[in-house]
Structure formats: C-alpha cells, structure tokens
Amino acid sequence: MLFPHHAIFNHQSPITKSSMPRVLTFGEIMLRLATPGWQRILQATSFEATYAGGEANVAVSLAAFGHEAAFVTVLQQGPLAEAALASLRYYGVDTRPVLRGEGRLGVYFLETGAAQRPSKVIYDRAGSAVALADPAVYDWHALLRERQAFHTTGITPALSPSCAQAAADALRTAKELGLTTSFDLNYRSKLWSREQARRTIEPLLEHVDLLVGNEEDAKDVLGITAAKTDVGGGRIEHAAYESVARQIRDRHGVARVAITLRESESASLNHWSACLLDGEGFHLSRRYSMQVVDRVGAGDAFCGGLLAALLDGTAAQKALEFAVAASCLKHSIPGDFNKVTREEVLALCRGEASGRVVR
Secondary structure, X not given: OOOEOHHHHHHHOOOOHHHOOOEEEEXXXXXXXXXXXXXXXXXXXXXXXXXXXXXXXXXXXXHHOOOOEEEEOEEOOOHHHHHHHHHHHHOOOEOOOOXXXXXXXXXXXXXXXXXXXXXXXXXXXXXXXXXXXXXXXXXXXXXXXXXXXXXXXXXXXXXXXXXXXXXHHHHHHXXXXXXXEEEEOOOOOOOOOHHHHHHHHHHHHHHOOEEEEOOOHXXXXXXXXXXXXXXXXXXXXXXXXXXXXXXXXXXXXXXXXXXXXXXXXXXXXXXXXXXXXXOOEEEEOOOEEEEOOOOOOHHHXXXXXXXXXXXXXOOHHHHHHHHHHHHHHHOOOOOOOOOOOHHHHHHHHOOOOOOOOOO
C-alpha cells in the first residue's frame, strides 16, 4: 500500500501549501557507502554513509540556489528511508510528495580513485521500492499542478519497466500542463544495454525541452558520435560537440541541448567545460582545471545549476557559465550533493579561482 509521505511527517516540513515548490524531480534516492579517503574496498574497515541519487542531487542544487524544489520517489518504511528523507529536508528539499511501498532502499558503494587508478561504483539496488512500484500509484496531474518545471534522468527508466512507464507518464503530463521539462541522459552500463537505453529513451525526447548529457551519452544512448574525440584517452574535440548537439536537436526536436565535457588526465586531474545549443546559437563555456576530491554527482550539479539559471531568466551563455562553475566546485566536495551557495558560484564565474583562504 502506498500513501503520501506527508501523512506521517508533514509536521516536520517547514514548507506550507502557500509556498508550493515549483520544480519537481523524480527518481531514486540511495544510501551511498564510500571508502574513507582513497582507500580501496578490500582494505576499508568502515564506510562513510551519505545519501545520493541523480534527481535528488538536482533537487538539492535547486534548493541551494533559491528555488522551491520537491522530490518524488517511493520508499519503504523504516529508519534508513527516514534518514534519506531527512538528508533532503536538511538541504531545503520538500519531501511531501514521497510515497511509501514495499521493497528496500538501494545502496551503492564508492571506491574513490586517485592518480591513474579510477573510481569504481558497485550497485546494490535491485528490488528497491521505487523499482517495484506500479506506475499507476503516481498521480502526475496532482504532483505537477502548479509546478514550473520537471526533471528526471535516464537512470530512472533503467531501474525497471514500471519506472520507465512512470517516467514516460510524468514527462508527457508535464508537457500537457505546460511545464519546462529537463532530462539528463545519464547512461549507466551496469543497469542496461545501449540498445535498451536507446529503445526506451528516444520516445521520451519528444516531451523534453532541455536535454543534458556528458561527452559519451550521445554515443551510448543516441548513436551520435563526436568526431576526432577519444574520451577514453581524455581528448575532447570541443567543436565536434556542436555537431552532436545540432544532430540531437534536429532529430528529436529538443529546444536546448547541453553537453558536459570532461578531459581526464588522471582520476585526480580533470579539465571541465560544457556547451549549450539553443535558439540563440551554440555556446561554449570557460574550461576549468581541477584537482578532484569527488567527481560523483558533478553532472547533476551541472543540471541543477543550468536549470536554476534558466528558470531565473538568465541568458544562455551566463546560464552555462553558472552551471559549469557550480559543477566545478562540486568536484571539491565529498558526497553527491553540491553544497555550495549562489554567491560562491558567482565568485568563481568572476574569476575568483585562486583558492586562497577567505578570512
């Protein structure tokens, strides 16, 4: 049986009906267990516990940047689920839309890489409550009414056929209600094949206004390859991604296409930038060089920053720079959530990048 989360916990939420959150994200939240520092799983005797999930990460970023953000998923009863929701509420995300159902909380283990050793993720998420839930439990008209925007990712339909149907229903309803829709391709090879991803995701794109992907997603999900680029070798031909973005727009009718561009010299040293194609043309951001603390969640930080800036009415180039700066800062923060302020992002956009102590 499913029932709204606020039926039990509404008294804990500082958000009232008069301030209905304007952005809704939909997906899975998981327990993240990371080895301390740069330890390998084989040597670790403890794990650092936080909570994470692509769409939850975006909701946290939106809330940090002043937007009223809500998150919907299905969770089981129990202290692990309550801890996950408490982590979202702590960062200002409204969890009242969350439903309860049978199943479990998904888990992922992170071994953070360093130098030439890459980071590794191990999933333990089969049988999660959101993956098992019937798509009919979501009243999308009620959930999306009075919202301005809706966001989900390619991870959610990869979880189960019922999640794929729920994501499709949500995107279709959001467009019917006139919301701005945002979708991050977020291909995960450990969840499904490229063929399954393309077959499922391509029909969704007719309901998407803003499509986001990384430098590999267009090839993995849509079969569109950037020329003269070797992602595995860390070599990115930035100009080639204008062609990729235009092919996506022309083929699928998406109004805006954004692509993050990561150049990896090693797990510890990355270069980071992004591009955006919209009705005004093609925009390429500043390129940052970063000593990586934790790169997991950086793409979600980009999505959250870009969506927040565009919803604020920021011009395309400045919105792109804001998103890239926000996600650059995320690389310096352990955990999936991007715990930065708007002021810190704007300072980096202004070129304040020395890392000197602020006293």
